[in-house]
Amino acid sequence: MTLRILSIIARWVFILCLPVLLLTASIGYAANSLWLYEYSFSEYDVSATTSLAEAELEKAARGLISYFNSGEEYIDLVVEKDGKSFELFSREEIIHMKDVKGLFRLDYWILLGTLIYTLGYAVTSFFIRRGACRRKLAWSTVIGSGITLALMLALWVGTLLDFEGLFLRFHLSFFTNEFWSAEGYMLLLFPEDFWYDVTRFCAVVIVVAAVITGAAASGYLILSGKSLHFRKEVS
Numbered sequence: 001m002t003l004r005i006l007s008i009i010a011r012w013v014f015i016l017c018l019p020v021l022l023l024t025a026s027i028g029y030a031a032n033s034l035w036l037y038e039y040s041f042s043e044y045d046v047s048a049t050t051s052l053a054e055a056e057l058e059k060a061a062r063g064l065i066s067y068f069n070s071g072e073e074y075i076d077l078v079v080e081k082d083g084k085s086f087e088l089f090s091r092e093e094i095i096h097m098k099d100v101k102g103l104f105r106l107d108y109w110i111l112l113g114t115l116i117y118t119l120g121y122a123v124t125s126f127f128i129r130r131g132a133c134r135r136k137l138a139w140s141t142v143i144g145s146g147i148t149l150a151l152m153l154a155l156w157v158g159t160l161l162d163f164e165g166l167f168l169r170f171h172l173s174f175f176t177n178e179f180w181s182a183e184g185y186m187l188l189l190f191p192e193d194f195w196y197d198v199t200r201f202c203a204v205v206i207v208v209a210a211v212i213t214g215a216a217a218s219g220y221l222i223l224s225g226k227s228l229h230f231r232k233e234v235s
Helices: 002-031 034-043 046-050 054-068 091-129 132-174 185-189 192-224 230-234
Strands: 078-081 084-087
Touching: 002 091, 002 132, 002 192, 034 046, 034 054, 034 192, 046 054, 046 185, 054 078, 054 091, 091 132, 091 185, 132 192
Parallel strands: none
Antiparallel strands: 078 084
């Protein structure tokens, strides 16, 4: 009985890890995508609003990506405008960047943890235990993908109804100061509309990954010809 309970717990941990894995993976990918930064600069004409050349904007984007993946506590990003070099971010913005970096590091650790668990559970179920465990793994994957899609649907509705409110609550929940609203180049480089686009981008990545994962698991169940009743599989 104890082993059965542990097996059920392990399966549901796997199910719940799937949405978290896909979310953290999409955030990590977005944070390190130079093209996404450049998209913002082009879409919102940042060169005009900041009076920075495109080459300097690219330098800023590369500097941010490098900083988020470095061991440096504070960012030191110098750019040029009108032939003069200057520190791009103010003191308040530099502190906020440190806070953002902390969240990205947390995201990386959660991504690593969920990846290790899901891979370990999948390999154990499919290649070691085999038998009925393979079918349970497939059902768990379908359920996890379904939960992911349901969460993305809720996020989509929330962003349509009040993205600005969600954006504000996110900052109030995850930051202990209000330096995220400090006026300077940070807000000029990344206006609120850019974050709306990033949210949609991450959501699309998650949905595509969830659909592919769920479809693959469903295909296995169909092709194996051994799928059982839903209630029996998750009990």
